[in-house]
Amino acid sequence: MEGGIPLNWVLALSAILFSLGALGVLIKRNIIVMFMSIELMLNAANIALVAFSRAHGNLDGQIIVFFTMTLAAAEVAIGLAIIVALFRIKRTIDVDRVTLLKW
Amino acid sequence: MVLKSVFILVALGAVGGAIGMLASSNPVHSALFLVWTLFCVAAIYLLLGAEFLAVVQIIVYAGAIMVLFLFIIMLLNLRRDEFGPDPMPSHWGWSLIFTALLAVVLVSVAGVSVALKFPEDPLTLTSISDLARLIFTKHLLAFEIASLILLIAMVGVVVLAKRPKGGA
Numbered sequence: 001m002e003g004g005i006p007l008n009w010v011l012a013l014s015a016i017l018f019s020l021g022a023l024g025v026l027i028k029r030n031i032i033v034m035f036m037s038i039e040l041m042l043n044a045a046n047i048a049l050v051a052f053s054r055a056h057g058n059l060d061g062q063i064i065v066f067f068t069m070t071l072a073a074a075e076v077a078i079g080l081a082i083i084v085a086l087f088r089i090k091r092t093i094d095v096d097r098v099t100l101l102k103w
Numbered sequence: 104m105v106l107k108s109v110f111i112l113v114a115l116g117a118v119g120g121a122i123g124m125l126a127s128s129n130p131v132h133s134a135l136f137l138v139w140t141l142f143c144v145a146a147i148y149l150l151l152g153a154e155f156l157a158v159v160q161i162i163v164y165a166g167a168i169m170v171l172f173l174f175i176i177m178l179l180n181l182r183r184d185e186f187g188p189d190p191m192p193s194h195w196g197w198s199l200i201f202t203a204l205l206a207v208v209l210v211s212v213a214g215v216s217v218a219l220k221f222p223e224d225p226l227t228l229t230s231i232s233d234l235a236r237l238i239f240t241k242h243l244l245a246f247e248i249a250s251l252i253l254l255i256a257m258v259g260v261v262v263l264a265k266r267p268k269g270g271a
Binding site: 005006007015016017018019022023026028032033036040052053055056057063065066074080087 | 117133137147155160203210221245264
């Protein structure tokens with residue numbers, strides 16, 4: 001069948017999205033946007049899991065993605081609560097000004 | 104052919120949204136670009152036949168999680184000088200080089216793994232009942248642990264966001 005999507009393309013898209021997420025964590029100083037970049041990296045990994053799940057004809061990969069989404073929801077709630085607490089103490093969300101644990 | 108073209112369009116949309124998220128200096132714009140990218144990812148799940156995950160992606164990610172992000176951005180109501188310099192000038196080049204190398208390595212790995220192929224029939228959707236049967240039999244323990252983690256997260260958020268006693 002000529003019409004199907006090659007597995008490589010999906011994996012390449014996943015790789016590119018993951019790299020863009022890593023770039024976001026590195027170049028952004030706004031902690032909320034860094035957090036969004038982490039979400040992007042999680043999504044890139046999820047795409048690869050769904051692609052392999054389909055290639056193997058095995059649903060376990062999709063179930064891992066389902067649990068990853070559950071954990072991402074919990075992680076975002078906790079992370080944003082930490083950001084709010086941080087903002088209350090420091091009045092900033094610039095990570096370069098939050099250096100208490102840096103030697 | 105049609106599927107391939109649709110995939111390329113959606114993939115370009117996702118990558119464009121991600122680049123827009125990194126390029127915009129306003130966090131609200133970043134969040135909206137990320138919502139667009141997450142919608143594109145949901146479309147890719149649909150193209151891969153994972154229709155339940157596509158729906159969950161839209162409801163949970165594009166709906167709940169991104170609304171939470173936007174809510175916090177607007178709740179903090181930051182002034183311009185509280186964003187910080189953006190993007191950071193000092194190690195900008197190194198970050199770009201590192202990311203380019205990472206992308207080259209990952210994409211070439213993706214290009215090499217050709218032994219696996221998608222099944223021939225395009226667009227066979229996953230049946231939700233098969234998914235549910237697996238979750239409630241083989242992965243039941245993981246399901247219970249996930250519910251526990253959500254409970255802990257809920258309690259944790261309340262504890263973290265509560266004002267300390269006697270404070271303002």
